[in-house]
Amino acid sequence: MNAEIIAIGSELLLGQISNTNAQFLSKQLANYGVNVYYHNVVGDNANRLKETISQAEKRSNLIIFTGGLGPTKDDLTKETIASVIGRPLVTDDEALNRIEAYFKRRHRTMTENNRKQALIIEGSTVLANDHGMAPGMAFTEKNNHYLLLPGPPKEMEPMFINYGLPFILSQLEETTQITSRVLNFFDIGESQLETELLDLIETQTNPTIAPLAKDGEVTLRLTVKHDNIQVGNSLLDEIEEKILKRVGKFFYGYDDTSLIDETLALLQERNITVASAESYTGGSFCASLTEKAGVSSVYKGSIICYSNDVKRSVLQVPSEVFEKYGAVSSECAKLLAENVRRLLDTDVGISFTGVAGPGQIEEKEVGTVYIAVSTRGRDTKTYPLKLAGTREQIQSRSAKHGLYCLLKQFNKGGNKNDVF
Secondary structure, eight states, X not given: OEEEEEEEOHHHHTTSSOOHHHHHHHHHHHTTTOEEEEEEEEOSOHHHHHHHHHHHHHHOSEEEEESOOSSSTTOOHHHHHHHHHTOOEEEOHHHHHHHHHHHXXXXXXXXXXXXXXXXXXXXXXXXXXXXXXXXXXEXXXXXEEXXXXXXXXXXXXXXXXXXXXXXXXXHOSSOOEEEEEEEEEESSOHHHHHHHTHHHHHTOOSSEEEEEEETTEEEEEEEEEESSHHHHHHHHHHHHHHHHHHHGGGEEEETTOOHHHHHHHHHHHHTOXXXXXXXXXXXXXXXXXXXXXXGGGTEEEEEEOOSHHHHHHTSOOOHHHHHHTOSSSHHHHHHHHHHHHHHTTOSEEEEEEEOOSSSXXXXXXXXXXXXXXXXXXXXXXXXXXXOOSOHHHHHHHHXXXXXXXXXXXXXXXXXXXXXX
16 A cells, blocks of 8 residues: 655645654554655645645555644635545534534534534545544545544544554555664764665665664664564564674664663663763753753763863863863863863763864864763773864764763673773
């Protein structure tokens, strides 16, 4: 079954709201082997909607509509579809009773135009709206299946799960399971990752490999179709093993995890305490960690040493370091990490010094960054970086690199007894 999702509403085209419905529906349909090949957005215009329906009927045998089922004149979805397929609209008594009861419970007067919401396309299966008034509907006409759903996500999502999905499954001759697995990578660009895996990507059939770049990160979505979920997972395991043999050193986690999640889990698992000293990042690293509940068990705090005076007076970096190497240097970063660890009495100190922009500092280019990690009982490691982007992007990406440096420092996936 090949599906097309058509969202109706001028507010979507104006950018006033996001089309999250299409994202939700595509994810749900993918789990059952339904291919979604097209997303469309149409304004509140009957002629344009008719053109879109005509095109969809030629290329998709499941057409899902969201929005335009309300009581006002610009809600024209079912009227337009009824006109296209040549069926009349009829009142559904059960839907009308639910709408009348809705107003009665709230002690509000029901205006006449609300009766419009009880109209359905003749011969359709009514999909009850358990969280609103306008019912949905589903029907088959010739070789096409039609599903009409309300626009508000709080109404659309439960209606689809409880009533729309069973209708779709009843039309499928067989159900193929689609299983996906997402591999997350850091410190490797999308183009480099693709180059390393080009032969695997070019010969992909089932499973498929789809790269996706995020801010400073890259993901690979591995997707397999099979009627046996165990066989499907085995196929995913095989392709994952091939991928990680080539680029495994950049891999840090699966699916919806993040660098923050993985770092926090590692620190908590090994009971490692951390403190940070931040110059150009201005607390971005601290802010990223403290987004997560429970971080206080391992993260002690941060000293924002934006000026050299604070680096000198609070974090005790000698004046000669600034004179000889500058504040933006591996030498300064090393002392900041070591001293913040000692001052806040933690297992690890991490520091950030660099140039976020817009101009040079100490004749060093924008994006010149030094991150240092000082661990009790180990030599301090310094990571020089060259980052690109706006001031805000450099700060944000630096915080991610700091998290990644901690993961590398403690050899995630290695011997847990190496350090702590």
